[in-house]
Amino acid sequence: MSTATHADSDDALPTAAQLSAAKATHVLDSHATRISVASLFDDAQAQQLPLVLVFTRHFHCGMCKEFVRALAESSILTRVELVIVGPGEPAGVETYKASVGNPPFKFFADPQLNLYHALGVTRRNLELGDAKEKVGAHHKVGLTHNVISSVIDLVKSGTQALKGGDFKQLGGEFVFSEKGEPVVAITGASRGIGRACALACAAHGATGVVVHYLGDTQTTAEAESLQQELADLGAKAVLVAGDISDATVGQAIADAAEREFGRLDVFVSNAGICPFMGFLEMEASTWRKVQDVNLNGAFFATQAAARLMSKQSPRGGSIIAIASILALVGGEFQSHYTPTKAGLKSMMESAAIGLGPLGIRCNSVLPGTIETAINADDLKDDAKRQRMVDRHPLRRLGRPDDIAGPVVFLASDLAKFMTGSSVLVDGGCFVNLQ
Incomplete structure (x- = not known):
């Protein structure tokens, strides 16, 4: 499990204020319909499932696609409500979903990065990234290493939202609303x-x-x-x-x-x-x-x-x-x-x-x-x-x-x-x- 760092660190666990800010935002489905992020939390709670948000780098990145495919094969995710969020436009949602094999996840777009910024997940300047307020690129490390590192942290979810660490290297970050296992x-x-x-x-x-x-x-x-x-x-x-x-x-x-x-x-x-x-x-x-x-x-x-x-x-x-x-x-x-x-x-x-x-x-x-x-x-x-x-x-x-x-x-x-x-x-x- 990633150890919580200073609150200003990009790897720190989101604060209560960040979670509150996230719930005040919205995302867009493939029809550009506004979906309240708070409703996503409520839906997961109604099903007594932990909510997992996965933030991709962009809707056409091959590494991101491999990452989401790996998630679809993980039995860890059988008892969570998983939502994929990308910084692209709503028109790209269905194409992206099809490109990763149509897994049983919810897919939304966040073109203005409102949810990204609310949770503080876009500020890291990665090795190949650009300005810190933009969604960066990936570290130049192997796919296998990244999948393993990501799954390691996935099985270590905490009571607060979790973000940062090796998830970025594969194009994603995780946010857990509450513990769900094991x-x-x-x-x-x-x-x-x-x-x-x-x-x-x-x-x-x-x-x-x-x-x-x-x-x-x-x-x-x-x-x-x-x-x-x-x-x-x-x-x-x-x-x-x-x-x-x-x-x-x-x-x-x-x-x-x-x-x-x-x-x-x-x-x-x-x-x-x-x-x-x-x-x-x-x-x-x-x-x-x-x-x-x-x-x-x-x-x-x-x-x-x-x-x-x-x-x-x-x-x-x-x-x-x-x-x-x-x-x-x-x-x-x-x-x-x-x-x-x-x-x-x-x-x-x-x-x-x-x-x-x-x-x-x-x-x-x-x-x-x-x-x-x-x-x-x-x-x-x-x-x-x-x-x-x-x-x-x-x-x-x-x-x-x-x-x-x-x-x-x-x-x-x-x-x-x-x-x-x-x-x-x-x-x-x-x-x-x-």
């Missing part, structure tokens, strides 16, 4: 990797987050503080407490998403435990508890999430399991833990096959050594810690936010052709045999 649910979200993923999802545009946590005194305090942090980022957080090994808790997570937000777009199965214990000392109760939390609980919660994704409209979503590098290798004091992580990886591969036809992608992330509460005691041994650091080509251990980035990637349309995949995020530890 809704995310994360198990074990009160701390560590789960917490980092929740915050990253909110920072990248999640409108709602279902935060699952164990429910004891410590995790309750952590979950409540996370709820406030998410609110500060503009995301509504719903808390669901309970032992994930209980199948009813997984169902409660899905129910909360449906009840509070009407759908679930991303589910991250993260909850897990690892009480370190030698193979010969392994107690039956410990073995069973680790299996129940790490594997059985993950299955039931994932199943509940997938059932919701399969019936919602439009259906589909992204499921991401936080497995481990130990799905690939062994661990001396983790003989109970490693089978569960291998099982998670395998479960995602099987689920990808079964759920793919429903539009549900299933992938896993395999973290290496990440400093979290689960290994805090083990890493208190300075000599062992240094040995672990030395095994990493990057010469450091991982942090929770190192995992959050790949999770956001897999959750987004940037990974829309990825399912059944396993992403190893280990600082190079796995490939280092020295």
Whole structure:
């Protein structure tokens, strides 16, 4: 998500005054009929959809056309009201619409640039542009790079209107009247990797987050503080407490998403435990508890999430399991833990096959050594810690936010052709045999 800059910057989020000014303007349809911009906002609100305005450079630019075609193929836009605005004359609207394949968007002309100026989107003097009060040309960068950059920001929409950044390079800028997506649910979200993923999802545009946590005194305090942090980022957080090994808790997570937000777009199965214990000392109760939390609980919660994704409209979503590098290798004091992580990886591969036809992608992330509460005691041994650091080509251990980035990637349309995949995020530890 583009970080908001100074209010005078062309990349800054539009102010309330700019949005008010925009609503006071009008655009023209292909018959030169005046259409109130305020009515466009009202129509979107009536449909409970976020309004997205895309400003083109001009109605004959090839780059702009490629940009709009790319938008038409993006599943991100299935739940928004999208309006294309160009600085040309009304007579060019229908020709332009036909040239981009007649996508189901609304097309209008703004020949006097009133809406452009109201939102402050025309002042940037681009590399090939001219006077700042005119609509500039494009940066000289590749189309593929621009499409990717644009979609990256598109999945990170905020509560205010968003403008600026790489959209200009492809001939467009986006303005979101309100958040529309996605809704995310994360198990074990009160701390560590789960917490980092929740915050990253909110920072990248999640409108709602279902935060699952164990429910004891410590995790309750952590979950409540996370709820406030998410609110500060503009995301509504719903808390669901309970032992994930209980199948009813997984169902409660899905129910909360449906009840509070009407759908679930991303589910991250993260909850897990690892009480370190030698193979010969392994107690039956410990073995069973680790299996129940790490594997059985993950299955039931994932199943509940997938059932919701399969019936919602439009259906589909992204499921991401936080497995481990130990799905690939062994661990001396983790003989109970490693089978569960291998099982998670395998479960995602099987689920990808079964759920793919429903539009549900299933992938896993395999973290290496990440400093979290689960290994805090083990890493208190300075000599062992240094040995672990030395095994990493990057010469450091991982942090929770190192995992959050790949999770956001897999959750987004940037990974829309990825399912059944396993992403190893280990600082190079796995490939280092020295």
